[in-house]
Amino acid sequence: MRWKKTASMIEVHAEGEVGRVVTSGVLDVPGATMLDKMLHINEVDGSLRRFFCFEPRGYAQMSTNLLFPPTRPDADAAFLILQPDRAHAMSGSNSICVVTALLETGILPIHEPQTVVRLETPAGIVKAVAQCTDGKCVSVSLDMSPSFVDRLDAVVEVEGLGPVTVDIAFGGVFYALIDPAQFGMAIDPAAARTLADIASRVHRAVDAQLDVQHPTTKGLGGISYTMFVDRDARGDLRGATVLPPGRFDRSPCGTGNSARLACMVARGEAAVGDRFEARSIIGSKFDVGIFGETKVGDRPAILPRITGRGWIHGFHQIGLDPSDPFPEGYAVADCWGDGMDLLK
Numbered sequence: 001m002r003w004k005k006t007a008s009m010i011e012v013h014a015e016g017e018v019g020r021v022v023t024s025g026v027l028d029v030p031g032a033t034m035l036d037k038m039l040h041i042n043e044v045d046g047s048l049r050r051f052f053c054f055e056p057r058g059y060a061q062m063s064t065n066l067l068f069p070p071t072r073p074d075a076d077a078a079f080l081i082l083q084p085d086r087a088h089a090m091s092g093s094n095s096i097c098v099v100t101a102l103l104e105t106g107i108l109p110i111h112e113p114q115t116v117v118r119l120e121t122p123a124g125i126v127k128a129v130a131q132c133t134d135g136k137c138v139s140v141s142l143d144m145s146p147s148f149v150d151r152l153d154a155v156v157e158v159e160g161l162g163p164v165t166v167d168i169a170f171g172g173v174f175y176a177l178i179d180p181a182q183f184g185m186a187i188d189p190a191a192a193r194t195l196a197d198i199a200s201r202v203h204r205a206v207d208a209q210l211d212v213q214h215p216t217t218k219g220l221g222g223i224s225y226t227m228f229v230d231r232d233a234r235g236d237l238r239g240a241t242v243l244p245p246g247r248f249d250r251s252p253c254g255t256g257n258s259a260r261l262a263c264m265v266a267r268g269e270a271a272v273g274d275r276f277e278a279r280s281i282i283g284s285k286f287d288v289g290i291f292g293e294t295k296v297g298d299r300p301a302i303l304p305r306i307t308g309r310g311w312i313h314g315f316h317q318i319g320l321d322p323s324d325p326f327p328e329g330y331a332v333a334d335c336w337g338d339g340m341d342l343l344k
């Protein structure tokens, strides 16, 4: 074997959203904390992100999760979420994928009927409670990051669309939440390309026109994603997160629904103790709820809880031959999306 780099991973999806879990090939990333490691990838050396996320080893519609030993004594494992544009601080679907992989392959011991896993992320500790039967994680409940509103009904000037109203909120990462009705649209898989194009334009406008900062943690600023929010015919929450360079989350989105719940509480549309069904653009489901409240800096914040399911669907090995002409991979807008400028 003459490969310059080799990595093994577990292929997992959570309610349709793929979150690969790397189990070998990456020993560590410089940084004393998970936030430091994320900033190293985003500000110093993005080669790992490109190796895993770009073609031919990667593709747009997935995330790659790097596993690490925890840097904190109160955590069982740590992970970083790599996507084509950057490493991100927290992710609901990816947390479900990581817990499913850790427990169903014995990296951490599985206990029945319930296993608690404390995950360390750049956004802090996420407590995961997995319901386990016959060696399967039947469901995973996540106590998400404290979530809060940055601003409601902000207006940005969007190329080709004019003024667009968004809510900016934090659910583990920052979101621009968009009501599609302002474009005469609704969340519909048949309109996915049009909606994804709109979302990429809104993302650019928010980046350029709004200064979004976390009140207590430098390095968590700026929106990660945009998310269309509406309700389905049954009145259930329906959400569709668009990730750079312009593709939809296949899951209902845990961090996005956490941000949405914070906005609903701020508008008096929800309260502590409420629970909802949240659907994705493909109809998959998370149970989402609010189990407490707190403060983040001077901001009132909620404690969301997200429950969903993950499934292992493969085992995978990738590598780099020294003669490969594309050691850092490549991406083309035909299937990656119109927001190629949003990639680093």
Ligand SMILES: O=C(O)[C@H]1NCC[C@@H]1O
Residues within 6 Å of the ligand: 017, 088, 090, 091, 092, 093, 094, 241, 243, 249, 251, 252, 253, 254, 255, 256
């Ligand atoms: O569920 C979530 O929070 C994630 N799904 C893809 C984008 C977000 O990180």
